[in-house]
Amino acid sequence: MTSPAPAPPTVTTLPYDALVVGGGVAGLSAALVLGSARRRVLVADGGAPRNAPAAHSHGFLTRDGVEPGELVRLAREEVEGYGVEVVPLAVEDLDRWGEGFRATLGDGSSVTARTVLLATGLVDELPDVPGVRERWGRDVPHCPFCHGHDVEGTPIATLASTEASFHQALLLRQWSDDVVLFTHTAPSPPPDVARQLAARDVRVVEGPVECLVVEDDRLVGVLMSDGRTVPRSAVFVTPTFRARDGLVTPLGARTTHDECARWVEVDDHQRTSVPGLWAAGNVTDPGAQAITAAAEGSRAGVSMNVFLVDDDVERAVQRRVHTSGG
Numbered sequence: 001m002t003s004p005a006p007a008p009p010t011v012t013t014l015p016y017d018a019l020v021v022g023g024g025v026a027g028l029s030a031a032l033v034l035g036s037a038r039r040r041v042l043v044a045d046g047g048a049p050r051n052a053p054a055a056h057s058h059g060f061l062t063r064d065g066v067e068p069g070e071l072v073r074l075a076r077e078e079v080e081g082y083g084v085e086v087v088p089l090a091v092e093d094l095d096r097w098g099e100g101f102r103a104t105l106g107d108g109s110s111v112t113a114r115t116v117l118l119a120t121g122l123v124d125e126l127p128d129v130p131g132v133r134e135r136w137g138r139d140v141p142h143c144p145f146c147h148g149h150d151v152e153g154t155p156i157a158t159l160a161s162t163e164a165s166f167h168q169a170l171l172l173r174q175w176s177d178d179v180v181l182f183t184h185t186a187p188s189p190p191p192d193v194a195r196q197l198a199a200r201d202v203r204v205v206e207g208p209v210e211c212l213v214v215e216d217d218r219l220v221g222v223l224m225s226d227g228r229t230v231p232r233s234a235v236f237v238t239p240t241f242r243a244r245d246g247l248v249t250p251l252g253a254r255t256t257h258d259e260c261a262r263w264v265e266v267d268d269h270q271r272t273s274v275p276g277l278w279a280a281g282n283v284t285d286p287g288a289q290a291i292t293a294a295a296e297g298s299r300a301g302v303s304m305n306v307f308l309v310d311d312d313v314e315r316a317v318q319r320r321v322h323t324s325g326g
Contacts, residue, residue: 033301046090
């Protein structure tokens with residue numbers, strides 16, 4: 001007769017109070033809160049940040065203009081000062097383990113934790129135009145608030161992919177008097193939007209884009225399928241944002257989507273629909289900038305610690321009842 005499989009350990013045997021999946025500003029902000037609360041925390045980071053191509057971070061108070069890798073390095077130093085462990089390994093699989101979770105890491109090892117924070121960010125699905133992927137994060141950005149100042153006063157453009165691109169073109173007008181909207185494969189702007197664009201002197205160029213024109217590692221123009229070249233120094237795009245949610249949807253985490261994005265649903269405390277599982281940053285908020293993601297991570301860290309305190313108290317009560325006999 002085959003022996004029954006051993007029962008998974010209870011939460012008291014789990015080595016970590018919290019596993020943070022993703023080592024960007026959202027994950028590290030949560031780890032800072034949890035580490036300072038004397039929690040046993042492991043941050044697992046596969047080392048593929050969304051903003052890797054960007055030269056500078058923007059909008060982060062006291063760190064405006066800092067290279068993204070330097071921002072993360074400083075953050076890691078801070079959390080490690082509180083005893084948080086940071087490992088350069090991706091989480092390949094995540095499942096339930098007793099009252100907590102078990103994660104399989106990129107080197108084949110596994111760890112268990114009472115709670116998990118998903119801070120894996122998102123994937124940018126870019127327009128299929130030659131040159132866009134190669135220039136992404138440099139002179140092909142997506143966020144006017146992050147990169148508008150970098151191209152102030154130069155000839156810039158929006159490469160339309162959805163109706164959201166029309167609003168992006170209007171936003172860009174704040175930083176340049178020379179803005180072009182390439183409709184590419186998107187529908188032409190409706191009459192009311194066309195009037196707005198005309199009123200703001202945004203030129204609309206109809207027709208498919210063939211490719212971006214690059215000289216000496218610098219974007220210089222946009223080549224149309226009819227052979228025209230429109231000189232530009234930067235082309236903004238509106239990607240489709242897809243949450244990196246593959247670890248948590250099998251656990252039942254709810255997601256939602258619209259025509260531009262998919263993200264993991266959370267409540268006001270960053271809790272997902274799965275007990276013990278939180279999420280923060282771009283995986284839950286496609287429009288979050290670095291400082292927003294950090295705030296969400298901090299909020300998640302506080303909520304996770306409250307959950308752990310409640311669990312600690314309940315287990316202490318049960319031990320007291322057990323030892324006292326009632």
